[in-house]
Each structure stands twice: as C-alpha cells, then as structure tokens.
Amino acid sequence: MAETKLNRRLRLGMVGGGPGAFIGAVHRVAARLDDRYELVAASLSSDATKSAEAARDLFVARSYTTYAAMAQAEAAREDGIDVVAIVTPNHLHYPIAKAFLEAGIHVICDKPMTINVAEAEELVTLVQKTGLIFGLTHTYTGYPMIRQIREMVLGGELGAIRMIQSEYAQDWLATPLEQTGAKQADWRTDPARSGPGGCLGDIGTHAFHLACFTTGLTCEQLAADVTTFVPGRRVDDNIQVMLRLSNGAKAGLWASQIAVGEENDLSLRIYGEKGGLTWRQEDPNHIVFTPLKEQPRIITRGGPGISAASTHATRLPSGHPEGYFEAFAQLYTDIADQITARILQQQPPAVACLVPGVEDGLTGMRFVDAVLRSAKNNSAWTSL
Amino acid sequence: MAETKLNRRLRLGMVGGGPGAFIGAVHRVAARLDDRYELVAASLSSDATKSAEAARDLFVARSYTTYAAMAQAEAAREDGIDVVAIVTPNHLHYPIAKAFLEAGIHVICDKPMTINVAEAEELVTLVQKTGLIFGLTHTYTGYPMIRQIREMVLGGELGAIRMIQSEYAQDWLATPLEQTGAKQADWRTDPARSGPGGCLGDIGTHAFHLACFTTGLTCEQLAADVTTFVPGRRVDDNIQVMLRLSNGAKAGLWASQIAVGEENDLSLRIYGEKGGLTWRQEDPNHIVFTPLKEQPRIITRGGPGISAASTHATRLPSGHPEGYFEAFAQLYTDIADQITARILQQQPPAVACLVPGVEDGLTGMRFVDAVLRSAKNNSAWTSL
Amino acid sequence: MAETKLNRRLRLGMVGGGPGAFIGAVHRVAARLDDRYELVAASLSSDATKSAEAARDLFVARSYTTYAAMAQAEAAREDGIDVVAIVTPNHLHYPIAKAFLEAGIHVICDKPMTINVAEAEELVTLVQKTGLIFGLTHTYTGYPMIRQIREMVLGGELGAIRMIQSEYAQDWLATPLEQTGAKQADWRTDPARSGPGGCLGDIGTHAFHLACFTTGLTCEQLAADVTTFVPGRRVDDNIQVMLRLSNGAKAGLWASQIAVGEENDLSLRIYGEKGGLTWRQEDPNHIVFTPLKEQPRIITRGGPGISAASTHATRLPSGHPEGYFEAFAQLYTDIADQITARILQQQPPAVACLVPGVEDGLTGMRFVDAVLRSAKNNSAWTSL
C-alpha cells in the first residue's frame, strides 16, 4: 500500500450518488478501502431532502443542495474538501467539473467525461490552466494485471504489436429495460443525459481506452457499424469497430449490451511479433502470456514475475482474489498519492501516475464522435 | 453409428496426400474410423515413384501416376472406386473434381473448394448435371456440438439471432515460415497454389461457413480490412470482417495466422433475443448455453438434453473426449450413408445430410472474393 | 447492504496487526469496507514504540501498550470500543479474548480460536456466561457463493448428501521458509505460538469448517495421515483425512502447504442423491451445480436464481468480481448488524447470523485434536 507522510486523511466531497445510484456507492467504497479519504461534504441528490437524508445515513458532515453552492462553500473553508468525486449522469459531468475546477478543487470524475467533444476540450483547457489534478475513473486501469500488461507491452515483451481484440459484452439491456422504469437503464439510454452514444459511451469507451492504455498505441482511423437491436431504444446497444492504430497495428473492438449470457465480459487480447496475451475482467487476477514458440504462462496477481506497477496495485497474496472494488480503489489511492505529493510539495511516485486524466477523457469523446460519424457515413474510415 | 445394409465397405480413392502432406493422412483416418471405407486406389503424389511407394506403405491396391488416368481406369472397372477424396493443394481441386465427376465418380473434396468463383460455379453446374454426391470437408461441421448448436438455433431456442462472433486464430505463420522450406507454409502462402486468399481462404472460410451453417443465416454485405503482417508474405495473414446477415443480424469475423499463442482457436459465439451460446473448437465437447435471465448451462456431448443430430454424430459416452478425427470421420460416415442409400436406391437419413456440399463451396469462394473486393475498395460494404 | 438505524459507526479496537503482520491489515480493510466501524483504539504490537507509531500511521486515537490495559481502560470509557478484533498469533487468542470478554466487550477473533481444546472450552463457557457476541473469522463463510451453497444444500436441492471433497492446498511452505527469517512462516511453524497443528490448524480448519458450514453435517469419526515433508519443520505441512459424517455421509479432506503450484486453492465439492456442486475459492463468484441427469448450471454471484443469504452478502452486480476482502468484510458487517441490534435492543436479521462463533471455534479445536490423535494412533478412526 502506498506510503504517505500526510498526517490526516484527505477530505473528499461527492456530487451525485444518492439513493438508487450505482456508481456512487462504488466510489465511496473505493475511497474508503485504503483509508486515504474521509467523505466530509456532499450533494448527493438533486432533491434537497433526499440529499440531506442520504448524507446523514452516510455520516457526511456537510450536505449541500446544489453543487454550485458546494463548490463555493468548500473552497472558502479552511478545512474544505481536497477533492470532489463527480458521480452523476454524464450530462452533468461537465458543468460540475467546471465549477469545482474553477473553485480550485481537484476532481475525480466518472466516465465518459462529457457528452461531447467540445465540453471535453474545454475541460482540458481548464485543467491545463488551473494545474489541478483530474482523475477519470476508467476502473479497469486500476486492476494490477492491466498494469502488468502495460508494463510488459511497453517493455517490449510482446515485440511490435500487430493485432488487438478488445471486447466488452453485457446483456443487461437485451430487453427494453428502460421502458420498465429501471433508473439505471432509463438515464443510460436517454441521449440527453447519457450523450449520443449508448453502449458506445457506457462501455465502448472502456474497451477503447484499455486497448490504448495497455499498449501506448493511438487510433489513426476507425470504421464502425453501430446497431440498435432493441425496438424503441434511443441509443445504440451494439457497436462493431475496426481500428487502424499507430505503428501499423490493427484492432477489433466490439461492445454490446444485448449479448445474452454475458455479464460484464470485458476482455483484451494483444498479439505482437514476439508474444501474445489474454486477460478477462471476470477473472481479473490472471493473464495468459504466450511468448512466441514457448509454452503459455499463467501470470497471477502477486505471483512470480510480477512487475513493479502491478505490485504497487496489489494488496493480497496471490490466490486471494482481488476484484472490482480493489481496482477502483487503486485509482482513488493513486490520486491520493498525487494530491498528497502536491500538498507536501513533492513529486508523486511514478507508479501512482497511471490514473487516466482529462486528456484520456477527451480522447474518449473523440472516439465516441468518430464512431458515430463513421456509422453515419456507412462505416467509412474516419479519423479521430 | 449409422446402420447400413450394404454388405461391403465402400471403395475409396485418393488424389494427393503423399509424403509431407498433412490433410491426406487425416482423411485416411477419418475414412477408416467408422469402418465404412477401404482405400483401394490412389494417386498420392505427382512423383510417380513416391506415389507408388506411398501406396504400398498404405496397403493401397492400385496406384496411379496421374489423376486423369485414375479417373478413367477406376470408372472402367467393375470394382472401381465409389468415391474419390481430393486432398491436394487448392489449385488442383477444380480439375481433379471435374475429371472424377465427369467419370461418374462421387467426390469428397477438401476446402476451399477452388481458387476462384468461376471454377466454383462450374463445379456447381457439373454436380447438378451429373447428380453425383459432392462432399466438402468443412471439418468443424462434423463436431456433434456444432450440430447441436444448429439444431438449437434453427429450433428457435435462442430466438431471432442478433449478433455472431466467429473467430479462427492461429499462430503458425507468425514468422516467415514459408521462407524456411516448410512444405505446408510454402504452398499455403503461394497465391498460385492456394488461391488469392491466404489466411482468408485457409481458415477464414471455416469461420464464415460455421456462422452460416449453425444459424441458417446468409451474408448480405460485408466490410473487410485485410492485412499482411509478415514482411515478404504474398497473401494475407489477418482478416477482420464486419458482416450484415439476413434478418438484420450482424456478425464479426476475425481470422488470423499471426495471433501468437493461439493454436487452432476457432470459436463461435451466437447471441439471439432469447439466449446466447459459446463453443470453442479446442474444447469441442462442450457448449455454454445461456437462456435469457436464466443460469448458464453446460451442454456436453452425449449428456442431458442432446439433440438427435448431435447424438447421430456421437460415438462415446459423455466425459470420454472425442476430437478432430471424430469430427472429420463424421463427414466421411455421413457421405457413406448418402452413397450407400444411392446404391441401395433409398433415401438417406436426414441426419446424414448435413455435410457441406458444392453450393457451400461456391458460397465460400464468393466470401473470399467479396472480402478481397471490399479490402481493395477501402473496406466498403460489398455484396457476396 | 445491511440497514441500520444506529446514528454512528461502531467503535472498534484491535490487538495485534502491527508492522509485518498480514491478517491485521485485512481485518482493517474488512472493517472499513462497508463503513460500519471506526478503529479508535489499538494495541498493535508488543513493542510499545512500534505500537504507538503504527497507531499514529493508522489514525487510531488511543494506543495501548498491553491488551490488558486496553481492555480495562476501554471498558471504563463512556465512548469505549464496542468490539475488539484479535489478530495476534494463535497462542495469544485465548488470554486476550478472555480479558475483553471479562471486560464486557464483544470479540472478533481470528482462527484457529485457541491452541488447544481446553482453552476453547473455557471461551465457550465465558461467552455463554457473558452473553457477549463472539465472531470467529472463518473468512470463506463470508463469500456469497458459500452462503448460496449452504442455502441450496439445507433447502434440499442436492438431496441427502453422500460425499464431500474439501481441499485446501498452498505451496508457500514447500521450502523451509521459516529458516530464512520470514515472520509469517516463523510463527506459523512454531508449535508454541501456532499450536500443535501446522497446516492442520492454519488451513485444515478452514476446509473442515466449510464442509460442515455448507451442509449442516457433523463429523462422527475421522482417520488421518499427517505428514511433515520439509526437513526440520516442527509442525505438519500436509494432512490427509477421511471423515465419516452424520447421516452416513463421507468426506475426504486434504490440506497442504507444500503443494507446489497451488496458491490458495481452497475448493469444495459436494455430492448428494439429487445433485452435485463445485466451488473454488480462486474463482469465488461462481458455482457449478449439476442436478441429477440435467445439464450443469453455472450460478454466478448476483445472477439468476440467487438465494436470499447470498444476495445479502453481495455488493456488486454479476460480472463485477468480488473477492477475499469483500468476503471478510461480510463477516464484519454481519457482526456489526448483530452488535447494532443488541444496542438497539432488537433481533438481528437472520441473514446476518451466519458468522461462525465460539462453538465453531471449539469444534475446530476438537478437529485439530482428533486429527493428531488419529495420526499418532496409525490413522485409527477417532471421534471428535
């Protein structure tokens, strides 16, 4: 676990994440797990009463009716929050992030970062201008084995990358769930709140980011076929993308929320000149790595041959499964290291600096935009 | 195992499959396994001495120097061969098949059927004209669980099909093996002998055929990105295809021979409105089937809930693995049933009529052609 | 997550778990994860300076030099701890538990509960006398799928149980690690601190408890072969046990710390008249359940067909892996529910009452004792 000399926990605020929300509770567990934060201020719901009740249930000292009031008040306090977590539906990410950045407060933001490229570009500008820390919770980058893969690929163990298959398949929207009043399905299939991409923005961005994060490659062009299978749905629920990456690499990306039988099946397969590897999110503690013409090797979290970046993100000995919460917590803990270093006027350790940031958020929005443009143009190759 | 009243084994001839060949020996095991054939005539090699020696080693009674002589002589004999197996490199399939069909002899032909669409169309015409039996050895259709899948999908257990992922990944051509004198690599990467598709024709056609065979869907349009990763290679070694199928279904197809770490990783995932399922060739005795909102079920060859078509192709109780030879043998045995019925002037049993035929071979060549046309046209959507 | 009306977090104390310890940090994460506790008092190390430093690093308000002083002082405070967690080496569990129970403080104790049967019997008496809550952290009982199994078996879904295979294999003691100064290996192989059972007490007790917990069966007799493979080791490192359970069921139990290649491979297979099932700790979110003559079903945490007891222990949707920390946290959270109910003078919910207690601890010590007696008596059948 990360070392710090700061003699207190960081003070965390939260916007969104009230009753019925999913990701807010995950953020709170993640913040707590390594004991680097205390949640002291929140605007949990747009309903003032619910917001106050939820705050009391969560032992949050200061509850606000609006994020704007919260940003202003916390910025003014001596003991105001160090950082805010934004866990609202997507369309609110931008104004809230803007408010807190302008108030001088670091930001942890759920993904996708915004609902369009223009907003994303503005946030990039604002982060550059303020110099504040901006963490984007692409959860899966917190998994130790994803960091292991990144270190292996960048270290050349697979040679030049040729082909990547990145997939994210779910089935929770195989039926018109949004027509049943389910809160999560409702806002995630509403373009006004979710953004123009459905499955594309919700999980396609994870699959895209992971391919880039682990290999350091960028996307030059993509050709996409975007489908809405469920009648009446207002956004896509299945996307197929062919990608041409930097250095001549190719990739296939498939994201679907109608793949009956798949729960949260994010997977990554990377093939280089000298080796290949496979990782599946539902079995996150293992990689199968195959050096060319050698026997495949099973790499386990905490086991033999583990990289420094992977060890940094590991809490338990091998064989004791870590999961989704721990991956999420790693992002929080790394951001805590970054903020702590800022407070102590130190350099944060390099291993704590792998958290996706505002630039990744912008790239993600450009990916969403390019996929939709390609699809509208009958799958023509389209630049990001 | 199939019942027959014919009081003899069928007489099999073989063209190709001499020393250094791979698939010829597989065909011979397949023909022998269920004891329906005896190999009595052959032209095993283009080298007459080698051909004769190989025939003697294999206890083959009659050895011929050329396939033309063989077709003529066998057709003239009272006890001539009932059927010929063609196991040469691809460019010879067409002339040999033509010669034997014209001589009135049934044909079992390895795939891809020809090296272009025109040849394939001619074979279709010739088979229609002669009324002879033409079996195309798409091996994987002989697996009991593939037939199980077909019966489940056609029986509506998955509902309307929405999305298919069909993949065939290998790594044996990850290096320029053809430059080392390896016989298999040499001809399979030579467009003159293999046809214009490399990986595309060799294994892409399997992945394509399997998607259609199991679902009954046809391809309306495809968009393809075709790559040659290994420098100096004369054919493709990696293809990515997006497909628009009949009934609004979509599919992704990936075939690669440079996917380091993959041995013979053919897999099929099918998602319908009411269920999904997964099958992997390297674990061919199992399917995972997930009815919508129910627990996934493991279906095992010979186990509970097995379909008639699957049982027909099963020899051993569940838990006793059957493999590639048995799948291949099933094609031979089904063809034996068909030929036997012809001899006995009966109808063959329906379960013995799932063997791919000359029309499948034509569709395969149209697939190869469409992929190459799309690729040349910067991945434009292309009809078959 | 459990609902509570208590308007504060529970106050937790900890004895043991200072620098170099493993399980203490796990207990702290577990206590934090569902936000039901705050750690306010501790005696983390037998070294006073280290203890104080560690307390400061962990933001613990009150640090004590001895557990006796801590029990006395905390009992005297208005805002004293509600419950103490005992995470020392095994030989200290008994005196510490005794001290806190006598001070009127609830106890969470790591396992094995004591180092002999006599101590265990005394704790049973003391808990009965005081009426205090005593939780024994058999971690694996906190896994949702273990609770699912229990509910399925007790609900009769497998019919009468015939055969159980319970295994716990590790390899971290395959070499004489204790001779290298490794702290964990040192005390765990020292009979004075670990108790007379090595592998037997450390992990064999888990495998035994799990078999009983999930089935409700008790052990009538056992026959054991106990081995020390590593030269110079003072305790066993491999045990084989045959068990005769209640209702005529049989079981096999194997625990080993020299099984090279096994990380933390605890597994459970249960076979009844009407069904069988399998669970592996390293893939804790899944069960394979096979009803007699039906297709095996994969049951996933949070997925279709999940029992109430399993849902109670679940935080994330299916496909988002939960792991070891979450299982451990479940025990803490259930104990929190129990303590809260006590404070509020309510009945705790039944689903929160599956945490192993002092009687389980006694049964575990009787198991250790019986195994060692059987082994000394050349594997004679021995009653607990």
Place this chain on the structure above:
Amino acid sequence: MAETKLNRRLRLGMVGGGPGAFIGAVHRVAARLDDRYELVAASLSSDATKSAEAARDLFVARSYTTYAAMAQAEAAREDGIDVVAIVTPNHLHYPIAKAFLEAGIHVICDKPMTINVAEAEELVTLVQKTGLIFGLTHTYTGYPMIRQIREMVLGGELGAIRMIQSEYAQDWLATPLEQTGAKQADWRTDPARSGPGGCLGDIGTHAFHLACFTTGLTCEQLAADVTTFVPGRRVDDNIQVMLRLSNGAKAGLWASQIAVGEENDLSLRIYGEKGGLTWRQEDPNHIVFTPLKEQPRIITRGGPGISAASTHATRLPSGHPEGYFEAFAQLYTDIADQITARILQQQPPAVACLVPGVEDGLTGMRFVDAVLRSAKNNSAWTSL
C-alpha cells in the same frame, strides 16, 4: 506414426464385444485408427447366432461359437490371428487369456485383468513361460500428455515426489441403474462377473495405475474406506484410499460412481519438491505445470517443449483435439510395434514399450485386494 516394414496389417481376433457391449466397439476403432490391424476372426457373443450376425456386420471373415474353438483353430492356421483382444466381462478374462496364451497367441486384454489375485498370478506365470506379448488396456496411459508427465517426472523435473492426488469420479451409477435392466450396469455391479470390487475394480484401478505409471512409485501400504451408497447394490460405488508410496511419498485416491455431475472425471495432480502438475482426462490435451516459484506453464499436446514419448503418441498438430479413441489406439499401435518387431526379430522401439502388461494387471488385482482387506479391517494400513 510408427514405422514398420511388415508388408501387411496384423491379424486381430476378438472375444466379446457383441451387441450391447461398450468396450468392444472402442477396441475395434482403436485397432483401426492407425491401420495396423485387420479384424479377421471373432467370437463376439456367447449366443452363436448373434455372434455370426455381428461378425458379418463387422466384415469379420471367421466367426467362432466359443473362444476355445477359436484359439485352437486360429493357432492351427497358417494365416491365423497374430493377437486376440479380450473384451468380455471381467470374470472371463482369465480363462480366455489362458486359452490363447496356451495356443501361442499374443493377448490384448481389457482391465481389470482378472477377478482375483490368484488368477492374475497364474497369468503372470503363463506370460513369463510363453514369452508372449500381453497388453492390458489401461486406456489413459495411451494419452500423449500422460506419457509427457511420466517423462517429466522420471526426468526429475518435479524433483522428489511428495504428494499425489488421483481421482476418478463418475455419476452413471448414482441411481440403482442395474435394477432397470441396463446391460453395462448389470454385469458391472454383479460380483460374479465383475469381481469383488465395483467402482474399485472398474475405475479405481485406473486411478491407481495412473499414479504409479506416471511416477514410477509403488504402493507400500494403504488405508481404505469403501462405501456402497445406493441401496441394494452388491458392490462398492465409492472408495477413499490413503496411500503410502515408495520414497516416502503420499497419495490420496478417490473413485466414485455416484458423484452426481461428474461424467468421466479422471484427474491427476502430482506435487514434487521442485514442481507440481495437473492433468484432467476431460481436457486431455493440456497439462498445467508449475515449477517451484515460477509462473505456471500450459503444456499442450504437440506444442513447445513436448517429450519424445509424447510426440510418439501424437497424430495431430496442437490445437486439433485428440481424445479417448486416439489414446486407446496408441496402445494398439504400440502393441503392433511390439508384435511386428517380434515377427521381424527386431527390438521394438523403447517408446512403443510403455503399454501396461501382465505385471501391471497383477499389481492392479493386489490393489483391489488390499483395499477390500483394509476396508474389512476398519481401514487399517494394509500392504499390497
């Protein structure tokens, strides 16, 4: 595939294996697969009419009413059989083997070899006296990966062996199937025809033989608990055995035919000082091998790092699954090599000499006997 200079196929006879039999058909496929035998004589059934009909259906030239007549007649012919396959129920193995050995004919015998130790000892004497070849079809020793394991263990790659877990679990006798008229269940649960061991003789002997075959270790003592779970059954259906092997190794053996959900789940786990490995019959083409403190490696049939003995038993490239028939065929092919060498007055290749023989059959019967004696003696340690 093995090379031979014999200019003919070997002449095979068969006793047993008529209508309704299971293993006879397997032997015939096995004999055919590598084209080393032709089945020319048989006494397929004790019913003369059925026997003749079955022979005709199988294209067998010479059909006999009794094995005695067959042995006599075939021995007298110039072109008599080279070898006989005995595939009857167990109680007939001994008299038939005796008859053919005394007639000077090599024997391939199904297992268990006899129904008691005395018969087995007589066969050993008879084989020694006649010098004839006697192959015992412990199928699983024909798997390439089992031979790979043997070569690795004997080559020291695991160091001194400490612990073995050998299991064979099925569920086909979980209900009183023998009371329904099922032919296989009927004789296999009849002590008069099957021998005194039920599950013990049928599959326990496989698990025992495999542990010894792969490691070269012998059993010094065993302690067994033998159970009949299904009411009315006349033989055991579940056995648990603890074993003390040579060189201080230990083993656990479990065989069951009432383990609901297990199809043919034979598995082997071997742990030595320097490494461990795992193999499962239902996925026979892979081994997981874990060298101490290194990453586990997946060894695939035909893949990198394969031993000579394994390559010898391999027909297809890696990724093309071989299964049960191919394992069985390997025994036939190796015996063909041995007989051919005898005919040609040569030494057979060493790799063809791994087929279990009459001594293994005797050891198997001693195992059965010792398990039953131990069980009767309340699981006392018993020497073979």
